[in-house]
Amino acid sequence: MPVRNAYLSEIQALAEKARDKRALYGPDLDLSRYTQHIKRGKIESLESLSHQVKEAAILSGMNMQEENRSGSFLQIDQSVVYESLNKAYEGQLEIMSTPAALDKYDWIEEYYWKAIPADQDKYTAQAALNMTHGYFIRVFAHQKPQYPVQSCLLVAENYVSQNVHNMIIVEEGAELQVITGCTLSKSDAEGIHLGISEFYVKKGGKLMFTMIHNWADNFHVRPRTKVVVEEDGTFISNYVLLKPVKSIQAFPVAHLKGDRASAKFNTVVYGLKDSYIDLGSRIILEGEDTRGESIARTIAADESVIYSRGDLIAATRGYCLAHLDCRGILFSEKAKIFAIPELASHGSLKSELSHEASIGPISEEQVEYLMSRGISQEDAVSVITSGFLNLDIPYIPEFLDKNIKEIIKATAKEAL
């Protein structure tokens, strides 16, 4: 049974009021520029995609042969062109587009626009008023598919506003890994990606979510993410941005509602060209004995500007422990990094929150140390920078590692 129309109308009405509401952070964008709407048909297999699209999808972590994947979801511009579930995992999880899920399950009302308010800002409003799909992934109670689900949200045309609403529900005692890539197939594309992500990790569940963003010089990105974690649940987020972007602003939130819930954010950002990057993570520790960790590694090259935010908010009557580790390296005199850690405790007498934040150059002493073992200066800088960015993200293909090395080679010379 579909979600009630009355509820959907309520959401629309709420969003309507926020149509022009500026976001708290990031440059304000004129959304009326992005009106292009392209309808695309389904494809039979990922292999049948054009070379250009395939290459972009691969670079954002997609495995075209679907090896070691429990399922796949591919959206190009505003259309879902491919969705599949590996037969071996039928009965363990389901994958479909969010509108399809809204059509199928009335109980989604409990989740849809419940973690994130539709009237948060003009971007949530736009996504609520003009949703253009997004994925719905649900892993059933106590199921633990061995391999990750892969998804790719790709923009292929100019002046597109891709307004996706993604939902993940990890039911009680279940585990899920998701690799999602958001990317462009044209490097000069101008447009915007608005990604609403509402994830729910139920009691004892575990979600490991890896997101690779590959954007380009003229593209704006405004994701809005909130994850609600129930008791004994775990959420791990890995985020990688290694390509230029006109502007991106996101501040994902993990709300640890249940006791003993935990969350970890790993963020790797490499600022290139004149990218404006405002990224952070917020962990709200509401349950007792909750744990949080947020690690960010940022490198600002060229004329990029990076805001690296981190918030830890203790709101529990019991114990909680959380740490924020936010480090940056500047590779260029014209680049900027702002590291903004914030800790807050709302009457949580037993909470332990801590942070370390630093911005500094690559240490000459470290480079010379490696050189004394016969490593050239360029290679030494590359090894140290790769090490700085290496957060040991599983299932990230080797080319990503190679990609990091190539960018470092191209930009690290300025660092010394």
Place this chain on the structure above:
Amino acid sequence: MEDMLRTEDLWVSVGDRQVLKGVNFSMKYGEINVLFGPNGAGKTSFMMTLMGFPRYRVEQGKIFFKGIDITAHDIYERARLGLGVSFQRPPTVRGVTLKKMIEIINTNGADSAGVDAKIEKLNLGGHLERGLNDGFSGGEMKRSELLQLMIQRPDLVLIDEPESGVDIENIALVGEAINALIGKDKVKDQKRGALIITHTGYILDFVNADKGYIVFDGNLLCRGNPRDILSEIKKHGYRRCAECR
């Protein structure tokens, strides 16, 4: 036989400070030489200059290694020519694991069993996944330095205070590793050499040194048998160096 290492009238400064004042030094292939001297005399500066660290600015003089003038060579070029160094206090490099470093240094692709044996011998199996020197104790740092050098296999190794921060039990292990590094534990391969800085002289119980020097106020004095020099220092300290300068 030509010298393995020779310096000619070497004048070096760090910032505004003159740290070496016309050092003439030479050592033959296969020798182990030892440098003694009070704090701040210029021992480490001499070693760092030999290795080519840019902070140590050569104002005058030359350095020859295996007959090649390396005075203007970069650090890594000297390392590739066969110079190696074990630091007294190596920097911490978080993010670059000891395992990764070994892989990078092992350019000759030494067999993995051989590498594993060295790791085991130096008792560093539990440190491979840790960042270089990240939270390592004094002894662990020394062992990690020597492990990296055993894989790098330099012809001449410069070792800065192998005993510092190492407990008595581990000094023997460090001594053994130095001998293995320069091939003194084998009949063949006797062309490798070492230049060792020592404060306490404990390492001389484990390493058979050929010559000793006292470094004093930026120069080399008192060449001789290292054990004799050490016992002289133990009796009279370094006061006499100032007198006989």
